[in-house]
Amino acid sequence: MAELFQFELVSPERQLLSEQVLEVIVPGTEGEFGVLKDHSPFMSTIQAGILRVRREQGAAADEYFVRGGFADVATGGLTVLAEQAVPVADLKVEHLDEQIKNAEEDVADAKDTETLRKAQDTLARLIDIRESMKKI
Amino acid sequence: MPSLKDLRNRIASVKATQKITKAMQMVAAAKLRRAQEAAEAARPYAERMEQVLANLAAAFEGRDDAPKLMAGTGNDQVHLLVLATAERGLCGGFNTNIAKLAREKARSLIAQGKTVKIICVGKKGYDAIKRDLGSHVIKTVDLRNVKNVGFANAHEIGTDILSMYAAGEFDVCTLFYSKFRSVIAQEPTAQQLIPAHFEAAEGASDQGGAAAVYEYEPDETEILEDLLPRNISVQIFRGLLENAASEQGARMSAMDNATRNAGEMIEKLTISYNRQRQAQITTELIEIISGAEAL
Numbered sequence: 001m002a003e004l005f006q007f008e009l010v011s012p013e014r015q016l017l018s019e020q021v022l023e024v025i026v027p028g029t030e031g032e033f034g035v036l037k038d039h040s041p042f043m044s045t046i047q048a049g050i051l052r053v054r055r056e057q058g059a060a061a062d063e064y065f066v067r068g069g070f071a072d073v074a075t076g077g078l079t080v081l082a083e084q085a086v087p088v089a090d091l092k093v094e095h096l097d098e099q100i101k102n103a104e105e106d107v108a109d110a111k112d113t114e115t116l117r118k119a120q121d122t123l124a125r126l127i128d129i130r131e132s133m134k135k136i
Numbered sequence: 137m138p139s140l141k142d143l144r145n146r147i148a149s150v151k152a153t154q155k156i157t158k159a160m161q162m163v164a165a166a167k168l169r170r171a172q173e174a175a176e177a178a179r180p181y182a183e184r185m186e187q188v189l190a191n192l193a194a195a196f197e198g199r200d201d202a203p204k205l206m207a208g209t210g211n212d213q214v215h216l217l218v219l220a221t222a223e224r225g226l227c228g229g230f231n232t233n234i235a236k237l238a239r240e241k242a243r244s245l246i247a248q249g250k251t252v253k254i255i256c257v258g259k260k261g262y263d264a265i266k267r268d269l270g271s272h273v274i275k276t277v278d279l280r281n282v283k284n285v286g287f288a289n290a291h292e293i294g295t296d297i298l299s300m301y302a303a304g305e306f307d308v309c310t311l312f313y314s315k316f317r318s319v320i321a322q323e324p325t326a327q328q329l330i331p332a333h334f335e336a337a338e339g340a341s342d343q344g345g346a347a348a349v350y351e352y353e354p355d356e357t358e359i360l361e362d363l364l365p366r367n368i369s370v371q372i373f374r375g376l377l378e379n380a381a382s383e384q385g386a387r388m389s390a391m392d393n394a395t396r397n398a399g400e401m402i403e404k405l406t407i408s409y410n411r412q413r414q415a416q417i418t419t420e421l422i423e424i425i426s427g428a429e430a431l
């Protein structure tokens with residue numbers, strides 16, 4: 001039986017989650033990564049994507065849409081600070097559309113190649129998420 | 137000497153005012169609770185952010201390749217003051233106190249020959265300083281139609297400031313807001329945003345061992361460069377929330393005072409109204425009696 005660890009999901013406006021969980025899958029900038037108990041200390045920035053939380057063996061994962069921020073794995077557990085965090089169930093397509101529009105503006109405004117690349121990346125991911133939501 | 141009718145009118149008017157101040161006090165009390173909750177809910181994020189940044193920043197202490205947001209431009213010629221106040225008045229010394237602190241700072245900077253630029257968040261701050269520092273105000277942010285300050289509002293201001301910094305329009309940025317201590321005590325505060333200044337994390341040296349084995353993805357420099365701009369918005373957001381709570385607290389105690397004063401005024405007026413009424417009755421009686429005696 002796998003053990004539980006402390007997980008906190010915090011957005012600037014409030015603390016969304018703070019509980020014992022089994023496994024969390026975080027959309028890191030350099031790829032998704034899963035965190036289980038006793039993960040070695042690790043820090044990564046996150047990108048727009050879906051964060052999955054599994055509370056117990058075999059249970060369905062809860063999904064949260066997160067955007068911008070970082071994940072901090074310490075000995076005490078995992079803390080995800082996301083600029084935006086919304087349970088997928090509450091996520092509206094219109095809301096995403098708005099963000100996509102913003103992201104498009106970012107792409108148009110980008111001054112150097114680095115920011116352009118980042119903005120395009122975010123835009124592509126947002127569109128992906130919207131597509132997958134439409135299917136549900 | 138005001139006539140009886142005048143007194144009656146004045147009592148009625150003070151009573152009406154008292155009703156208004158009482159209602160405002162109760163509204164402020166309800167809003168205060170919400171604002172306080174919002175400020176408390178935002179605290180974990182800001183605290184964690186600070187902790188992580190302090191840890192990361194310690195690694196960069198004294199290094200030349202530290203990000204510009206942390207190390208500064210190497211100058212302190214142009215100062216940007218961000219003045220966060222309320223959109224509405226009638227809240228005691230709240231707006232005045234923040235403006236006063238900012239004005240003192242601006243004056244001393246100008247006296248030292250520095251250039252001062254000001255961004256006003258909230259209309260009342262602008263009103264307070266426009267007479268003597270109006271020419272320094274480069275921008276005002278209107279949050280009039282914003283019911284509850286969201287992170288998006290703070291982020292907008294933060295992005296603005298960052299792009300100005302990137303364009304080299306200022307060297308040092310300071311945020312002025314009011315810290316919420318309690319309902320009756322709010323503390324105007326100046327906080328330096330850029331270059332970012334971190335309290336050396338307490339016990340950072342003890343955790344040095346733990347921090348050293350941290351793995352970073354991408355590397356430390358990139359994480360720090362990603363986090364520092366975010367931190368600006370987070371700090372502004374925190375300032376705005378503290379401000380919102382302070383404003384309601386200040387308004388609540390100001391309106392409580394006003395209600396009490398109105399009560400005292402009503403009492404005084406009622407006493408003189410009754411005295412005058414009795415005096416009038418007495419005069420009338422004397423007139424009747426002396427009239428009857430004359431017959």
